[in-house]
Amino acid sequence: MRIQANSLAEQVERVLRQRLYSGTYAAGSRMPSESELAAEFGVSRATVRTVLAKLAAQGLILRRQGDGTYVNERVQQAKAHLQNIWDFACLIENNGYSPSIRVISKEVREATEDESRALAIEPGAALLSMTRLFCADGKPVILAHNVFPLSLFRVPIEEVDGTRRIRDIVRHDCQHDIAFAITEIHATQPAEEAASLLERSASEPLLLLKVAFYSRENIPLALGENYFDDATLRLNLVQVWG
Template sequence: MTTPIIRTKTVSEQIEELLRERIRQGVYPQGQRMPAEEKLAQELGVSRASVRTALASLATEGLIYRRHGDGTYPSPRVFEIAFRIGKLWDISRQIEESGRVPELKTLDAGLRPALDDEAKQLAIPPGEQVLAMRRLFLADGKPVALITSVIRAEGMAEPLPHDAAEMMPLDFLARFHTQKPASCTIDFHAARADDGLAHILRTETGSPLLMMCCTLLGQDALPVAAQTEIYPGDEGFRMQAELIKYM
């Protein structure tokens, strides 16, 4: 069966998008050789040169690798994070869509005083009450993300529901907070695992980490929630972000 290519972008870009989606959906399973250039060209009705260009781009991204004299294979441990404000922090779904089995462990959750860095993110005095949740996300039993979420206590519904600390931040804000998220700021930086993080993430002390700090701003442009996401550096990541206003 031939999959048609609509020539709005360059042909190689369209092929690249199609193959990327197939890899993400598990059409080409890890450990199994992908179709050869000639076969893909015949299926898509394009030239081998266009297929070769698309494969080269995917290899540069780390989504595939080539074995000399053997063929092309999907890269192992590709964890793709795609998000938009309305679905921000839905890590379990992203793990599932990458073809792996998600698991969530809540390490601690509840009301507590804000730490200094959290207070700075939320623009509140240190020690002011926040709802804090720390969760460990696993893929096929291996830790892939440590997520700490904090929400300003001011504006929360009283009394809080018994399962409030188990909710995802956006769900909680939508249902039990007077401030609704309207926009988001995100900061990325590299870090090294200390002993505590290395133990939780099952990695070596000093190993590289990817850290993403997100701050949700309310309709008054003031911070209402913040989240720090820590990813072990031995994972393969592709991150695609579409930032839109949360309604």
């Protein structure tokens, strides 16, 4: 399996992460060596080492000096917890509130260069772009911007119901299941529109969650940029330690 030159470490990470979550590498088992992985993917050992260091920092694997790399025995437990974190309706429910979703906008547009790269589609390919407001007991708490490759949809775009959870949109309208997500979390000053919709001052920082969703086959399914009101909701993450 030779990986293409674009974002080598990122692509190797996606494949290894999928293998860890799917059980291809059994919990507690020893993984292939750096040399074996480098040969399989057609990349340098330095690239493999970078990826393994990141997976180890996330608690998915354990690196033992002189003994190799092992799959964390609790990796499946971590997966079960993390699967629900970016289901925002579920997150709102877990905080003790009743969730609702309001569609702010839905349109078809061309992908930007960054979006094309992240979604592995041609530059300028068509996307479905949706902006949605998640509420907890009627109070706005999350502003979600999502984009999906238009080619994934198996139903007319007019039939895509943005008031559903993202996993249901992907499952029913694209006939895929979300297997895992890669997330970046930042504190940021919200844009004026985001602050207004979330009923927050533009001077108050919010959490910005950038999420990429993938299928079990490592197909990029969607991207998300989400402003999160952590004054109302608690965001609890679990990381497995040895």
